[in-house]
Amino acid sequence: MLNVVPCAPVDFGAALRERIAGFASFLRDQGFGLGGADPLRALDAAVRAGALERDVLRWNLKALLCGRADEWRRFDALFDAWFVPPNRSVFSLADAAGGPAGPPEGAAPGAPTGPSSGREGEGEHAPPERHAASRDEALASMPFDALRPDADALAMEALMRRFARCLHPLRLRRQRPFHHGRRLDVRATLRRSVATGGMPLRLAWRDCRRVRPRVVLLLDVSRSMRAYGFFWLRLARALCGELADVHVFIFHTRLTPVGEALRDPDPWRAQERLHLLAAGWGGGTRIGECLAEFERRHAPRLVHARTGIVVVSDGYDAGEPASLAQALAALRRRARRLAWLNPLLGRPGWHPDGRAMQAALPHVDLFAPGASLADIERALPRLVETLA
Amino acid sequence: MNGPGERRGEVQALQGALADAGYVAEPGLAAAVLLMLELGRPLLVEGDAGVGKTEIALAVARARGARLIRLQCYEGLDVQAAMYEWNYQRQLLAIKLLEHDDRPAAAKEQDIFSERYLLRRPLLEAIGCAEAPVLLIDEVDRADEAFEAYLLELLSDFQLSIPELGTVRAVTRPWVVLTSNGTRELSDALRRRCLYQYIDYPDADKERAIVELHMPHAGDALARQVVQFVQDVRRMDLRRKPGIAETLDWTAALLRLGITTLHPDGAARILDTLAALVKTREDRTAFTRDAVERLAAAC
Numbered sequence: 001m002l003n004v005v006p007c008a009p010v011d012f013g014a015a016l017r018e019r020i021a022g023f024a025s026f027l028r029d030q031g032f033g034l035g036g037a038d039p040l041r042a043l044d045a046a047v048r049a050g051a052l053e054r055d056v057l058r059w060n061l062k063a064l065l066c067g068r069a070d071e072w073r074r075f076d077a078l079f080d081a082w083f084v085p086p087n088r089s090v091f092s093l094a095d096a097a098g099g100p101a102g103p104p105e106g107a108a109p110g111a112p113t114g115p116s117s118g119r120e121g122e123g124e125h126a127p128p129e130r131h132a133a134s135r136d137e138a139l140a141s142m143p144f145d146a147l148r149p150d151a152d153a154l155a156m157e158a159l160m161r162r163f164a165r166c167l168h169p170l171r172l173r174r175q176r177p178f179h180h181g182r183r184l185d186v187r188a189t190l191r192r193s194v195a196t197g198g199m200p201l202r203l204a205w206r207d208c209r210r211v212r213p214r215v216v217l218l219l220d221v222s223r224s225m226r227a228y229g230f231f232w233l234r235l236a237r238a239l240c241g242e243l244a245d246v247h248v249f250i251f252h253t254r255l256t257p258v259g260e261a262l263r264d265p266d267p268w269r270a271q272e273r274l275h276l277l278a279a280g281w282g283g284g285t286r287i288g289e290c291l292a293e294f295e296r297r298h299a300p301r302l303v304h305a306r307t308g309i310v311v312v313s314d315g316y317d318a319g320e321p322a323s324l325a326q327a328l329a330a331l332r333r334r335a336r337r338l339a340w341l342n343p344l345l346g347r348p349g350w351h352p353d354g355r356a357m358q359a360a361l362p363h364v365d366l367f368a369p370g371a372s373l374a375d376i377e378r379a380l381p382r383l384v385e386t387l388a
Numbered sequence: 389m390n391g392p393g394e395r396r397g398e399v400q401a402l403q404g405a406l407a408d409a410g411y412v413a414e415p416g417l418a419a420a421v422l423l424m425l426e427l428g429r430p431l432l433v434e435g436d437a438g439v440g441k442t443e444i445a446l447a448v449a450r451a452r453g454a455r456l457i458r459l460q461c462y463e464g465l466d467v468q469a470a471m472y473e474w475n476y477q478r479q480l481l482a483i484k485l486l487e488h489d490d491r492p493a494a495a496k497e498q499d500i501f502s503e504r505y506l507l508r509r510p511l512l513e514a515i516g517c518a519e520a521p522v523l524l525i526d527e528v529d530r531a532d533e534a535f536e537a538y539l540l541e542l543l544s545d546f547q548l549s550i551p552e553l554g555t556v557r558a559v560t561r562p563w564v565v566l567t568s569n570g571t572r573e574l575s576d577a578l579r580r581r582c583l584y585q586y587i588d589y590p591d592a593d594k595e596r597a598i599v600e601l602h603m604p605h606a607g608d609a610l611a612r613q614v615v616q617f618v619q620d621v622r623r624m625d626l627r628r629k630p631g632i633a634e635t636l637d638w639t640a641a642l643l644r645l646g647i648t649t650l651h652p653d654g655a656a657r658i659l660d661t662l663a664a665l666v667k668t669r670e671d672r673t674a675f676t677r678d679a680v681e682r683l684a685a686a687c
Contacts, residue, residue, distance in 0.1 A: 035580045045423065056395045059419035067579035069434055069570075072586035174464040190476040194500065198483045209464075301570050 020046050023082050024065065030078060033067050054083065157238045159373060159380075164242035166384050169210035181205030213306045213336060213387045214245040218294065220313030222252040222285035228343045228371060232312050235376070237262045237270070247302055250277070251290035257298070287317040287356060288324030295330045303334045308387040310339045312370055315352065321359035328363035337386040338363065341370030341379060398422060402451075411440070411447030412590075412597045420585050421448060430543055430564035432579065435587035437569055438631015445524035445565035454563070455521040459510040461531035467538060471548060472512045475505045501552040512556065515548055520560040528578075529568040536578055543581055590632060592619050598632055603639050613650040614639050616687035618665070626671045637664040652681040 024039035045060040058079050066072045177185060188204035196202075217236050221229040236248045240262050248259045261273035291311070303309065309331055317324060332338045340360060344350050346369035352361065361367060366386050368379040403418040413421070421444070424431040433441045449456035459470055479500050486496050508516065514523040528536065542548060546558035566582060568574060590598065592615050599611045606614070614635065622629045630638075641661040642648075650658060655677050662680075666672050 033576050033579065038580075044427075053393075053396055055415070056399060056419055059399075059416040060423055062416065063420035063423055063431075063583040063585055066584040066586070067576065067582075068584075069586050072584065187476065190480065191474065194474075194476060194479050194483065197487075198480045301572065 016046075017043060019083075023061070023079075026082055027065055027078060030074070032065060032071050034065060038065060057083075155373060156235055157241065159377060160235065160238040160242045163239070163380050163384070164212075166381070167212055167215075167243070167387065169212050171208045171210055174209050175206045176209050178205050178207035181207030183207065211306065212243065212245060213308050214247070214302070214304070215239070215243065215387075216302055216307055216309045216335075217246065217248045218255075218291070218309065218311045218313075219248065219250045220252070220285060220287065220311075221250045222316070224285070224314050224316045225312075225343070228312070228314075232370075233258075233262070233274070247298075249294060249298070251285075251287070251294075253284060253286050253290075255290040255293045255297075284318045285313070285316060286319040287313055287315070288319040288321070288327055291327035291331065292323060295327050295334075299331065299334055303331065305334075305336055307335045308337045308339065308383070309335045310341060310383070311364075312341045312343070314342055314344050315340075315354050315357040315360065317354075317356035319356075321355045324356055325359040325363065328360055332363045332365075337365045339366040339368070339383055339386065340364045341368055341376075343369065343371035343375075345369040346371065346375065405451040406447050407601070409447040409450035410601060411443055412594055412601060413444075413447075414594070417444070417585055417587070420583055424563060424565075424583055425452075427583075428561045428563070430566055430582045431585060432566045432568065432574075432582035433585045433587060434568050434570065436589065436629065436631065438633050439587045439589055440632050441567040441587060442524065442526055445522055445567075448563065448565065449522040452522070454519065455517060456524060457510050457514045457517075457521050457562070458524045458526060460526045461528050461535070463530055463532060465531045465535055467535075469509060470511050470535070470538075471509050472550060473507045473509065474501070474552075475507050479505050503553070506550070506553070511542060512548060514562040515542075515546060515556055515558045517562065518559055521562050523562040523564045525564065525566045527569055528566045529570060529572045529574060533575070536575055540575075540577055540581065543578075589622055589629065592616065595619070595632065595635060599635060599639055602636055603643070606639055606643060607648065610639070610642070610648055610650075613687040614642065617650060617683055620683050620686060621665065624674060626666075626674065627668050628671060630665050630667075634665050634667070638662075640664075650684045650687055652685045655680045655684060658684060 020042050021039040024034055024042050028034045041064055042061055045064050046057055058076070061079065062072070062075050066075055175181075175183070177188060183206050185204040185206040188206075189200050189202075192202045192204060193200040217232075217239070219229070219232045219236065221233075233250075236246070236258075240246050240248065240259065246259070247257070248262055249255055249257050256277050258274060258277055261270055261277060264270040264273060328338065342352065342357070345352065345367070352358070352367070366379075366382055368382060369375045370379060399415055399419050399422060402422050403413055403415060406413045406418060406421070420431060423429075425448075431444075433444055435441055445458075446456060448454075482500055482505070486499070489496065506512075510523070514521055525539070528539070531539075543564060546561055547555055549555045566578075595615045595618065596611055599606060599615060600608075603611070618630055618635045618638070638661060641664040642650075642658075645657060645661060647654065647657055647661070658680050659675065659677065662672070662675055666675060
């Protein structure tokens with residue numbers, strides 16, 4: 001049997017305290033979701049760990065400060081960057097948060113560390129990203145000016161509101177109490193009758209729960225879709241504002257979730273975040289691989305029997321059509337409906353006879369043009385129909 | 389402050405205690421469990437299916453000799469199923485019986501809404517224990533957001549209010565372990581209240597230790613081969629990778645069929661046992677006789 005003795009916080013040196021508090025703000029800069037009290041908790045954990053034992057400190061802080069799997073995977077590298085004495089360059093991260101600098105072990109507190117080396121560029125703050133560059137990735141990034149509010153955006157928001165309104169809630173089998181339900185809730189009625197001496201005077205009712213279908217948008221932002229990329233991102237942003245259960249991904253040679261960036265209430269910051277996500281934006285497309293990746297990594301979590309998936313792409317695919325067909329078939333099995341909106345459809349003389357489009361069409365419930373607001377206005381009723 | 393080696397010693401002691409309870413834990417996990425026991429904060433465990441998330445709670449309960457209370461979450465789980473419910477049928481019966489009682493109405497009412505008629509569901513049960521139990525909230529991601537919000541309230545102050553009875557405060561703070569499979573993104577509020585642990589598929593050494601701990605009669609050679617085989621299978625492009633439970637099942641299946649060594653010549657017999665390891669039709673098609681021979685030759 002183990003005895004757990006609560007230990008009182010002990011005052012260690014101010015330098016060490018600052019260092020650990022600085023680590024928390026460093027993690028926050030790296031995108032960890034930390035609350036205001038976390039630095040204090042980190043300190044407490046450090047006291048328990050004895051602070052001198054790096055491994056124990058690492059395990060404790062990892063359990064305390066991580067909240068999700070991707071943070072968990074990045075933690076060790078960040079911990080090393082902060083606590084292991086660097087032999088090459090000095091980190092200049094602490095000043096970004098206005099917090100105290102984290103001097104390397106052995107250095108006197110207050111020694112010139114971070115601030116002197118300055119902040120040459122935002123890029124230096126990011127830890128080395130681990131995704132491998134793929135062969136036809138264009139390093140150009142797109143300006144997302146189009147995301148700022150203007151007259152068009154208002155029209156878009158109005159359209160998305162209409163869409164959200166006509167997206168009828170689906171009936172679930174699961175029931176819940178309703179004021180004017182269809183079935184008598186015997187249990188609740190009996191419960192109420194206790195107050196009237198066992199006479200069921202006030203009846204309680206139940207009815208099926210209703211929820212709006214979940215919508216997953218998969219937007220192709222490759223070079224060939226350049227003209228429509230902004231437009232669809234703005235639509236997606238407007239839709240995210242209307243419906244809670246919308247999940248947006250962009251893909252070209254890679255698949256990237258952008259829902260969180262789009263939901264940022266500040267359009268400038270949303271733009272900034274999309275900039276960071278858009279590395280490789282405007283390059284070639286590998287639709288099949290990206291959809292397969294979505295199916296493998298995100299679909300188990302996101303796609304259920306009440307999900308509508310909307311793929312927006314022109315169907316110019318550098319990958320194998322067979323893998324596209326396979327991925328679409330798998331998605332089709334998971335989701336309620338699968339729609340493909342192609343901006344090129346409806347152009348005079350254009351027919352979906354590319355290999356990728358031909359492979360995709362048998363698995364798609366709805367195939368419609370999607371190049372302008374008018375197109376989408378027309379496609380929406382059909383989309384809603386398929387989701388009902 | 390603890391001495392330099394002291395904390396590490398405590399972590400190792402806990403590791404040992406967990407091993408005695410049948411769970412092989414890395415030092416990092418043991419440190420997190422120790423922190424959970426000391427701080428009284430819930431431990432949120434994530435990871436793929438079959439890596440032993442639920443087992444942690446069972447092992448902690450066994451190691452500390454504490455009671456384990458388990459709440460399995462599912463879509464549509466509501467407060468009545470998780471916290472408490474009044475036993476209406478008995479209450480109604482009591483009302484009928486009390487009709488000819490000449491006590492004042494208030495006393496009767498108090499009697500009807502007393503603890504005798506309260507059905508304790510897992511969460512209330514966990515709060516009311518005289519000795520701190522281990523509360524396992526399994527697959528919390530399956531419950532809906534509304535329930536998660538309710539859970540937050542409970543996890544922050546460990547009290548629960550029943551309108552007819554008043555507030556029930558925890559006698560002792562239960563140690564809470566939550567597990568999640570990632571069917572739904574959990575809220576940041578819940579994550580922030582918890583210690584976090586992500587469990588990956590075990591490496592070969594750890595998995596061998598697990599097999600030897602649970603199947604001591606399998607023998608070293610078979611354990612090594614089985615683990616090598618399973619590790620190779622996990623590297624294949626499968627829909628559903630086998631977890632630790634599958635490894636153990638498969639070992640048991642091999643032993644039952646009297647297979648004590650994996651050899652390419654015995655591929656046909658190995659194929660017979662693969663039902664314990666490979667669980668979808670698509671994955672099954674990847675295991676042809678050739679593939680199994682190759683895998684068996686590699687171990």
